[in-house]
Amino acid sequence: MKLYEYQAKALFKEAQIAIPNSVRIETTDAAEEALQKVGYPCVIKAQVLTGGRGKAGLIQFVKTKPTALEAVKTLFDHPVQIPSLLIEEAIDIDQEVYLSITVDAAAGKALVLASAEGGVDIEVLAAESPEKILRYPIDILIGMMPYQAREIAYDLGFNAPLNKSIAQTILRLYHVFITYHAELVEINPLFITKSQTVIAGDGKVSIDDNSTHWHQAYENNETSFGSEAEKKAHLEGIPFIEFDGDIGLMCAGAGLTTTVYDLINDAGGSIANYLEFGGPNYKKALQAMEICLAVPSKVILIVTFGTIARADVMAQGIVDAIEKLKPNRPIITCIRGTNEQEAVNILESAGLKPLFDTEEAVLLAVSMAKGETQ
Amino acid sequence: MSIVIDQKTRVLIQGITGKEGAYWTEHMIALGTQVVAGVTPNKGGQTVCGVPVYNTVKDALKHHSIDAAMLFVPPRLTKDAVFETLASNIKTIVTIADGIPLHDMIAIRHHALAQQATVIGGNTSGIISPELAMMGSFPHWIDRVYKKGNIGIMTRSGSLTNEVTAMVVKQGYGASTLIGVGGDPVPGTRFAEMLPLYEADEETKAVVIIGELGGTMEEEVADAIKQKIFTKPLVAFLGGRTAPKGQKMGHAGAIITGGKGSVQDKIDALEAAGALVAKKPSQVGLLLEQLGVPKH
Structure with missing residues (x-):
């Protein structure tokens, strides 16, 4: 069961992973107040469960109030029904990193995937340049150890002081993976800001369909049907x-x-x-x-x-x-x-x-x- | 001959007092399986189909020698049952439950590997050596599917197993041992891990694998052939060849495979290794004939 970006980010926040300031709106009427709270420039992101939102025009970067209101209206009028929008502060980005945790079926382990080239489609990167994706199997009976997270951060090219905050983010993401019985947790991109902080730019969490009874808060997630x-x-x-x-x-x-x-x-x-x-x-x-x-x-x-x-x-x-x-x-x-x-x-x-x-x-x-x- | 299970295998049944457990225990015994003991917590002292029931696996082992365990246990209790069995040093386990939580399956797979044990399933009908023994829920009385012979069969899908195996039998063949590895994203046992057993089994003259889209198990079979771990003829049938990309169709496959996992990738890998891939179920038996696989 897939979670919306805003739900995934709420789990990240709960796990103390930094996320951008944001306000979620469900109607055009709520836009003005939300935009005032977030400020400009900002990003307006359609909350849908499908991938490829950027390419589909479902994520808009705006600098002024008129363009922002226009974007909100366009998105709510979109033929694909969009139940809500996330209005998020724009982040001053220095670098984008890819981070996810999924399953290594053959080894019977969790699998951390990381790449210093974030923001791209990981399936495309995996097919074209598999060497750019680092893979770390994690024994879930032991759990993830801090040294493993530090190693991953070093392998991605991050030394002090960033090494510590990236390693911490990886450990916290692993905590979300375990706590929410996920088949996938992903931060893509993970922003490294110009002031050298680490912020989750996007969030994906998919809960194992055989474990949803532990997470019933999300059971009404799939409410938009084609027919x-x-x-x-x-x-x-x-x-x-x-x-x-x-x-x-x-x-x-x-x-x-x-x-x-x-x-x-x-x-x-x-x-x-x-x-x-x-x-x-x-x-x-x-x-x-x-x-x-x-x-x-x-x-x-x-x-x-x-x-x-x-x-x-x-x-x-x-x-x-x-x-x-x-x-x-x-x-x-x-x-x-x-x-x-x-x-x-x-x-x-x-x-x-x-x-x-x-x-x-x-x-x-x-x-x-x-x-x-x- | 057969692999993993035959008429000499002494089987323990966990969840023997349940409706499903009792029903299939009767059929396992009818086929010739040596069911020596059952376990259901707090039901110790009863008998089911003449089989004594114990509260714990440990108790059962005080009274019987046991080679393998069959689990008729609900999905959310499966991990506990597998770990209880492995703790008693029983190294062959079959679990048919459909709906085992993913993280439980990761733990089961990991622990089984560490103990050098074989856990078959979940989300499967189990394993059967026709006319000898079975651990699972196969309708062994349907003789146009479950016929004794010399083909090793491995499958990810129950419904497709019947379809394809019926075509193998129609051509005059039968199965030495049929193993359902199951349709879950993390199966306890993978196709390639059973190949050395089929290779060593004199009776098995060829292997048929029944695969599907998703995951990398078929690619691992191709690797095993390339590395000469498996040298007998191998015919594959794969469902989902024309499935549209991005649709969740069939059983759940691997989540991130890095551009792998499509049926065409699997066909390419298998053919490059020298295996034959049937386009239709009815071709599987014909391809075995074409490879000169003897029927007896």
Whole structure:
């Protein structure tokens, strides 16, 4: 679960990492007072969860009141709904550093990533100049030691007196990573000011989705949805992505669903939506079909091959859902796995013609979507 | 032959008195697995499927010799159960829980490495040597998937395992041992770590890996082939080849991989190492034939 910049910075502040002075506003009316408090020049930053805000024009640097008010208005009128803006003092920057903590899956450790070239897209830097990113695995059973943080700061090229404040920032960021069960904490850029202080210019915190029960304050974070279907899927906990193709997917299991997605693309078809109702959601056929039907598509393709997610339970769920929702488009079923003979009986008695081969089902769906098969 | 588990492996079940634990214990025994003891705190003295239940792993070890532990324990209690088992020096552990907190998995992985133990999972169906034994929740009675044979199979995804393995079986092959390493970003065991066992197992004539987008496990397999740690034929099938960039699709992969982790990167790495990559599930069995892998 991603946190907004202002939420991340609040955690940084709590951990005594310096952040710029700022005021957050939710309406244009609040702008004037906020700008007066922060002063000029300042930076107006859209609080959205998507990356690449700078390139998208969602961060504006302004020097005067009229340009600031104009920027606030433009951002609140933006087609992408922006729930709030952070108005932040501009910092006199001498250098920008990259700092993050994530996971080293192979070693079973936390991983500090640091670069003396901050402010850039780390994935791009990693692909083009991996040698510029320093990597330090940290044993979480021991915790991060101050000497490790000092070493990182020296490796980044910082000697006294900055070494101390940068090392301190790294230790404090590690504290946030552990306390908030994060999969990622990132400061990019970390500003080194002309007066040789260290300030977090931006903040990213992403809490592990399996640990959100410890951090329920953020559970309403994902409130902006592209469609009603997306919102419903989110509330049901059903993985769902909407596209603009012809075939609605209603599959079980992440691996199988991505594979069906590939097979449709390979066969020249197009996907209306990705929906995966396997695992803990296998009894939610009704909800899954309701979401699928909310998306324009020509055919719905149901593919499952379940183990604990029993085929007969899924088949019964699908038959009940069809009865209740009376779908206005053809439905192709390919349901295999535990108790599949019972599943076949259930589907056939409801007038469906179950298939057994995924690739055959995909070809049928593609041909039906193109109007070649009825 | 098989790897990690066979009919001689003496298995302890943690969480044996739970609904899921009891259900799958029955199936594990039906397949031939030697389930010798169960553990559930405060349920000591009961029996489940004729298996005696103890309060602690330590208690169970006073009465039985145990080679491996199977955990039917909720995700948030998994770390405790794994550490209890490792503290008793049991070196093979399977955990199927879906939803283990990330930091718990980091600790589990780290501790297991330090103890030179093998923790398989979570977010998996476990491990099965068809017709011999299993630790996990596989519907072993579906014989067009779970058939004994000479192919080692490793997978990150349950649903896709059935899909691909059914195609391997359709072509006349079967599995020596099938291992679900699981779909979590930090699995307890990684693909490449099992390759030396398959290499050493005389019965295993080839390995199939069923991968996905995200992470670097498939690239590590390519490295193991290049370094001749694994020299038998290897066929891979990978889901998510056409997934749009930046979409969270499939299981969670690694968070920052530095430009790695796309399915095309994995295909390139595997092919460069000499492995074959199937474009469709139905090709996996055909590619094994093409490589001349014997069926018996």
